Amino acid sequence: MSVQEAVKKFQETIEDFSSLDVESYMGQVTAAIQGSEKSSIIDWEKLIAEAKPGGTISLKLASHFKCDGDATLFVAEGEIPQSVQAAHDAAVTAGRQIRKDLLDLFSDLIKGLK
Numbered sequence: 001m002s003v004q005e006a007v008k009k010f011q012e013t014i015e016d017f018s019s020l021d022v023e024s025y026m027g028q029v030t031a032a033i034q035g036s037e038k039s040s041i042i043d044w045e046k047l048i049a050e051a052k053p054g055g056t057i058s059l060k061l062a063s064h065f066k067c068d069g070d071a072t073l074f075v076a077e078g079e080i081p082q083s084v085q086a087a088h089d090a091a092v093t094a095g096r097q098i099r100k101d102l103l104d105l106f107s108d109l110i111k112g113l114k
Contacts, residue, residue, distance in 0.1 A: 003113050006106075020065040020095045024088040026081070027057030061088045065096070 061084065062074035 003110060006110050006113060018067050020063075020092070020099065022061075022063045022088060022091045022095060023059060024061040024084055024091070025057045026060050026084060060084050063088070063092050065092075 058076065059074070060076045060080055064072040
């Protein structure tokens with residue numbers, strides 16, 4: 001792969017790295033959860049697509065980070081349970097680390113093409 005091809009590929013996929021969104025909800029949802037035929041992992045897209053009205057959920061925390069470092073944060077009124085805050089913070093940290101690792105990998109690949 002040439003440097004030009006690598007840069008083109010990077011430009012095509014950069015939108016996936018342009019922001020990080022994490023939303024944390026609390027509530028009760030009733031759903032039948034089954035794994036796919038190939039594995040026992042939850043098929044999240046199918047679960048959301050087939051969700052029926054009912055139950056109650058509320059958005060407690062939301063974080064939107066742009067690649068330039070700007071952030072928009074939402075915190076619901078009232079007390080946020082520490083477990084929800086910790087899970088949200090861990091998801092933000094993991095999302096940032098994954099993006100950093102992927103960008104580092106891409107950078108290393110470009111350096112290897114020289």
